[in-house]
Amino acid sequence: MIRKNTQDRTRSGATLRSYVTGFALSIYFTLTAYLLAVRHALFNRTLVLVLAGLALVQFVVQLLFFLHLGTETKPRWKLMVFLFMIMVVMVLVFGSLWIMSNLNYRMTPDQINSYMNSQSAL
Amino acid sequence: MINVPATQNTEVIKAYEPDSKTMLGFWVYIMTDCVLFASLFAVYAVLHKNTFGGPSGRDLFSPSYVLVETLILLTSSFTCGLAMLAAARGARKSVLTWFGATFLLGFSFLVMEVTEFSKLVRDGDSWHRSGFLSSYFTLVGTHGLHITIGLLWIAVLMTKISRGNMDANMIRKMTLLSLFWHFLDIIWIFIFTIVYMLGVIGV
Numbered sequence: 001m002i003r004k005n006t007q008d009r010t011r012s013g014a015t016l017r018s019y020v021t022g023f024a025l026s027i028y029f030t031l032t033a034y035l036l037a038v039r040h041a042l043f044n045r046t047l048v049l050v051l052a053g054l055a056l057v058q059f060v061v062q063l064l065f066f067l068h069l070g071t072e073t074k075p076r077w078k079l080m081v082f083l084f085m086i087m088v089v090m091v092l093v094f095g096s097l098w099i100m101s102n103l104n105y106r107m108t109p110d111q112i113n114s115y116m117n118s119q120s121a122l
Numbered sequence: 123m124i125n126v127p128a129t130q131n132t133e134v135i136k137a138y139e140p141d142s143k144t145m146l147g148f149w150v151y152i153m154t155d156c157v158l159f160a161s162l163f164a165v166y167a168v169l170h171k172n173t174f175g176g177p178s179g180r181d182l183f184s185p186s187y188v189l190v191e192t193l194i195l196l197t198s199s200f201t202c203g204l205a206m207l208a209a210a211r212g213a214r215k216s217v218l219t220w221f222g223a224t225f226l227l228g229f230s231f232l233v234m235e236v237t238e239f240s241k242l243v244r245d246g247d248s249w250h251r252s253g254f255l256s257s258y259f260t261l262v263g264t265h266g267l268h269i270t271i272g273l274l275w276i277a278v279l280m281t282k283i284s285r286g287n288m289d290a291n292m293i294r295k296m297t298l299l300s301l302f303w304h305f306l307d308i309i310w311i312f313i314f315t316i317v318y319m320l321g322v323i324g325v
Contacts (some may be wrong), residue, residue, distance in 0.1 A: 067304050
């Protein structure tokens with residue numbers, strides 16, 4: 001019995017239970033997000049936050065149950081590279097959005113028009 | 123079914139611990155690929171309102187179609203995991219069955235995506251139409267390209283498994299493939315949410 005159990009594990013600590021749990025939870029979160037979005041169940045702002053939250057939860061579920069990030073032993077190099085990636089991604093995505101919305105905010109329609117005219121005059 | 127003596131089996135397992143160098147190297151590649159996708163997501167987030175008088179996501183996307191695509195890809199990620207469990211047991215037939223299922227599901231996902239793309243292009247809503255559509259095609263198309271490469275990889279590996287035996291080297295290759303395939307499903311969660319669901323509610 002014990003022998004069978006150890007054989008059912010892959011080297012990364014995966015078991016049938018972990019895959020089934022991850023699969024079921026992912027389906028649940030996907031369907032919830034779908035129904036909320038299609039029925040437009042909440043006000044826009046709340047809905048965006050809830051959908052983002054559901055995506056993040058599903059991200060963590062798949063990381064743990066499919067990629068087995070939590071089963072790593074010390075030193076946790078994979079986790080460190082992962083956290084570094086998250087940091088770069090945050091800077092990249094939110095930095096871009098911040099800068100671009102700021103540029104957008106500072107550019108009035110008149111400025112855009114005169115810029116477009118100067119471009120077409122060339 | 124291959125019968126490996128217990129001692130040899132543990133040695134094989136030791137040689138390919140998940141924190142071995144190959145695994146870590148491939149993990150670093152996947153993380154850099156995440157950064158690539160993040161930059162494409164950033165481009166999409168910046169450009170998705172620039173429809174240039176053309177259609178927005180709300181006019182173009184069919185949520186039920188995307189839901190089917192999503193469930194297909196999610197199931198393929200699950201069957202890929204089942205293939206890895208079968209590989210750990212040394213059951214070659216089940217490995218081939220589950221990888222075959224993964225391939226078919228991934229292929230149907232790709233067919234659905236190409237159908238969606240070609241419909242958009244036929245209706246005149248190609249990447250030429252607007253900044254929104256350029257960034258949409260780049261982001262979703264890059265994911266589709268990864269899926270195509272993954273499918274080729276599965277096909278090659280299945281041929282090798284059906285011919286040779288499943289030694290430690292083969293199991294290591296399969297582990298890398300399964301990492302890649304799960305990663306593609308993770309990227310799709312964000313495409314599903316950010317591109318399609320937020321597109322459908324019109325944010």
